[in-house]
Amino acid sequence: MRLEILPVxxxxxxxxxxDLAALIATAAPWxxxxxxxxxxxxxxxKAEGRLVDVPADGPERLAARDxxxxxxxxxxxxxxGATRIVQTHHxxxxxxxxxxxxxxxxxxxxxxxxxxxxxxxxxRAALRERYDVDVAVIVSDTMGRPWRNGLTDVALGxxxxxxxxxxxxxxxxxxxxxxxTQMAVVDELAGxxxxxxxxxxQVPVAxxxxxxTGGGAADGPxxxxxxxxxxxxxxxxxxxxxxxxGMLAAATLADGPGPEPADPAAVRRxxxxxxxxxxxxxxxxxxxDEEARAVLTAAVPGWPASATGLVLGEAAPxxxxxxxxxxxxxxxxxxxxxxxHGVPSLLLPPPADSTASAALxx
Amino acid sequence: MRLEILPVxxxxxxxxxxDLAALIATAAPWxxxxxxxxxxxxxxxKAEGRLVDVPADGPERLAARDxxxxxxxxxxxxxxGATRIVQTHHxxxxxxxxxxxxxxxxxxxxxxxxxxxxxxxxxRAALRERYDVDVAVIVSDTMGRPWRNGLTDVALGxxxxxxxxxxxxxxxxxxxxxxxTQMAVVDELAGxxxxxxxxxxQVPVAxxxxxxTGGGAADGPxxxxxxxxxxxxxxxxxxxxxxxxGMLAAATLADGPGPEPADPAAVRRxxxxxxxxxxxxxxxxxxxDEEARAVLTAAVPGWPASATGLVLGEAAPxxxxxxxxxxxxxxxxxxxxxxxHGVPSLLLPPPADSTASAALxx
Numbered sequence: 001m002r003l004e005i006l007p008v009x010x011x012x013x014x015x016x017x018x019d020l021a022a023l024i025a026t027a028a029p030w031x032x033x034x035x036x037x038x039x040x041x042x043x044x045x046k047a048e049g050r051l052v053d054v055p056a057d058g059p060e061r062l063a064a065r066d067x068x069x070x071x072x073x074x075x076x077x078x079x080x081g082a083t084r085i086v087q088t089h090h091x092x093x094x095x096x097x098x099x100x101x102x103x104x105x106x107x108x109x110x111x112x113x114x115x116x117x118x119x120x121x122x123x124r125a126a127l128r129e130r131y132d133v134d135v136a137v138i139v140s141d142t143m144g145r146p147w148r149n150g151l152t153d154v155a156l157g158x159x160x161x162x163x164x165x166x167x168x169x170x171x172x173x174x175x176x177x178x179x180x181t182q183m184a185v186v187d188e189l190a191g192x193x194x195x196x197x198x199x200x201x202q203v204p205v206a207x208x209x210x211x212x213t214g215g216g217a218a219d220g221p222x223x224x225x226x227x228x229x230x231x232x233x234x235x236x237x238x239x240x241x242x243x244x245x246g247m248l249a250a251a252t253l254a255d256g257p258g259p260e261p262a263d264p265a266a267v268r269r270x271x272x273x274x275x276x277x278x279x280x281x282x283x284x285x286x287x288x289d290e291e292a293r294a295v296l297t298a299a300v301p302g303w304p305a306s307a308t309g310l311v312l313g314e315a316a317p318x319x320x321x322x323x324x325x326x327x328x329x330x331x332x333x334x335x336x337x338x339x340x341h342g343v344p345s346l347l348l349p350p351p352a353d354s355t356a357s358a359a360l361x362x
Numbered sequence: 363m364r365l366e367i368l369p370v371x372x373x374x375x376x377x378x379x380x381d382l383a384a385l386i387a388t389a390a391p392w393x394x395x396x397x398x399x400x401x402x403x404x405x406x407x408k409a410e411g412r413l414v415d416v417p418a419d420g421p422e423r424l425a426a427r428d429x430x431x432x433x434x435x436x437x438x439x440x441x442x443g444a445t446r447i448v449q450t451h452h453x454x455x456x457x458x459x460x461x462x463x464x465x466x467x468x469x470x471x472x473x474x475x476x477x478x479x480x481x482x483x484x485x486r487a488a489l490r491e492r493y494d495v496d497v498a499v500i501v502s503d504t505m506g507r508p509w510r511n512g513l514t515d516v517a518l519g520x521x522x523x524x525x526x527x528x529x530x531x532x533x534x535x536x537x538x539x540x541x542x543t544q545m546a547v548v549d550e551l552a553g554x555x556x557x558x559x560x561x562x563x564q565v566p567v568a569x570x571x572x573x574x575t576g577g578g579a580a581d582g583p584x585x586x587x588x589x590x591x592x593x594x595x596x597x598x599x600x601x602x603x604x605x606x607x608g609m610l611a612a613a614t615l616a617d618g619p620g621p622e623p624a625d626p627a628a629v630r631r632x633x634x635x636x637x638x639x640x641x642x643x644x645x646x647x648x649x650x651d652e653e654a655r656a657v658l659t660a661a662v663p664g665w666p667a668s669a670t671g672l673v674l675g676e677a678a679p680x681x682x683x684x685x686x687x688x689x690x691x692x693x694x695x696x697x698x699x700x701x702x703h704g705v706p707s708l709l710l711p712p713p714a715d716s717t718a719s720a721a722l723x724x
Contacts, residue, residue: 002368002369146507147454150525150588152549173375181504182511184510187553191550192365192550234600234601242605243611244608249609252635273613276614325709328686330690337614349684
């Protein structure tokens with residue numbers, strides 16, 4: 001058993017309206033059933049006319065490029081300087097939405113294919129119907145990734161093989177069940193194709209031979225199966241963007257307390273977290289003792305039925321108007337720290353006959 | 363030109379102290395100079411004795427596993443449920459620090475090699491010195507990644523080829539300079555090796571033939587070149603973790619204003635951001651007019667020389683003690699929103715003879 005990775009030489013420049021199946025079948029009459037064709041998305045885009053005219057340079061070029069990028073963007077994921085990492089309408093997370101200015105005239109930008117899975121299926125069907133060869137097709141592009149330098153080629157579109165090889169449920173020789181092993185083989189195939197494309201000059205198509213045992217497979221669900229929804233992703237936003245989102249959540253914190261009992265340890269950690277930021281003399285005291293709480297509950301107007309504890313805050317005496325404002329700010333610091341520790345809270349007036357300046361129901 | 367990917371069959375089970383070079387050279391007497399050997403990190407770890415004994419099941423197993431994970435962790439990156447994505451001491455960001463319980467006895471865990479680049483260099487040297495074959499070596503492992511379902515194999519250790527193929531500075535046929543294209547070829551080679559390893563059963567070593575033109579290359583800087591430092595990474599923390607970090611930053615906000623003039627548009631956006639969260643009747647007014655600001659500056663005690671503007675806040679009259687506390691909390695909301703918009707601020711007493719309850723220098 002072996003795999004071979006072969007370059008498809010002599011395809012030349014591709015322009016809008018070109019018949020990719022004819023170009024590839026002519027350049028690679030040696031294609032066989034079961035070959036996996038790895039096709040650089042750029043020639044798919046060019047053949048499909050996914051090009052936009054832009055000025056060759058100057059601020060007009062930048063403005064036009066920004067406009068194109070906005071149109072290709074479903075959601076901004078992270079920004080730093082000129083780098084914009086966005087989720088495209090396909091669901092792919094890529095720098096600049098995969099828009100490319102290389103290997104094209106200076107006055108044009110190349111967009112990703114509108115539906116790379118459909119492009120892969122169409123190319124596969126054309127090769128099968130007109131050239132009688134049943135290959136699988138991967139439309140590939142180059143992507144960066146977090147945490148690791150360097151780019152790799154991955155699959156944007158797939159037809160003729162499943163994007164993922166699923167080992168879940170298999171048992172290893174030691175009797176352990178494999179839990180997590182779903183391999184994104186089409187990304188590995190795209191990367192393997194890039195190895196030969198990158199070694200040669202201007203070779204937009206590679207063939208991986210030996211991975212499939214023959215033709216006849218269904219087109220399958222395509223590369224769409226590789227897209228993880230933002231809600232499922234632990235890295236849906238850049239770190240800086242998520243930090244700002246956390247600050248804005250803090251600024252607009254809603255009134256609690258929540259339906260769950262507050263964890264006294266979390267409350268203490270929150271108090272500790274803000275201690276060094278409080279005006280000198282400000283003290284927050286957690287009251288959870290049942291009897292004391294019952295007394296306080298009766299004394300604090302607006303005490304909510306769902307509250308499970310109380311934090312009493314005292315400003316340093318003597319209390320002036322600016323002191324009370326500062327104390328209110330410190331109380332909000334604590335509310336934010338409580339929220340960061342998963343504890344919703346509600347600001348209340350202090351219990352009657354107490355020296356407290358305010359109370360937080362938690 | 364072509365690449366071949368070949369499995370190395372018959373290596374069998376590897377245990378601590380095994381001579382990997384001998385096992386591989388015996389199983390693959392057909393190795394040639396310039397072959398790229400892709401070796402699953404697990405057999406490197408096993409040969410190097412990177413195994414830990416743990417209970418086979420129960421809470422004791424979980425506790426032991428947690429302890430092992432903590433020891434392998436340099437920094438926690440993201441957590442959800444039982445999933446822990448951490449940065450290892452090598453710098454790799456991986457689920458569970460790459461600790462693996464598959465393909466090993468139920469009472470043992472396999473850790474990553476302590477220094478996979480050194481492991482790759484040692485294996486390469488042993489094959490060259492004792493078996494007279496000059497190959498490159500990649501120590502590979504399986505990793506998940508953000509945004510895309512499925513795992514791929516990547517390089518943890520490398521000897522005998524550069525981790526990255528750098529196209530920067532090259533000019534394409536259209537005269538465009540390539541700016542960004544640094545390809546992580548060793549990750550693509552590791553993935554290519556996985557394609558054949560995954561097709562076969564229990565094959566821990568693959569060979570990529572044809573990528574290098576022969577032996578004799580330097581060991582090079584290894585896979586360490588692929589590690590991007592957290593400070594350089596836009597996704598150094600999970601989204602949820604970064605949100606919490608943002609909230610804690612809000613809770614412990616330091617006093618400003620900053621050395622840079624505040625952007626009035628950013629201040630207005632910050633006021634708008636909190637408007638719906640303020641107590642009814644609370645009003646914040648931005649004062650940037652030079653003359654008005656000069657009068658206010660004289661009237662506000664503690665006005666800092668670097669401040670470039672003032673936000674006056676008024677609580678709804680008549681002002682009681684709880685109202686002032688609430689107003690202080692609202693002022694802190696605004697300070698946090700200002701910080702989220704990049705505007706540091708400082709809480710001050712109100713100008714004398716004004717109806718304001720507080721002032722923020724910005």
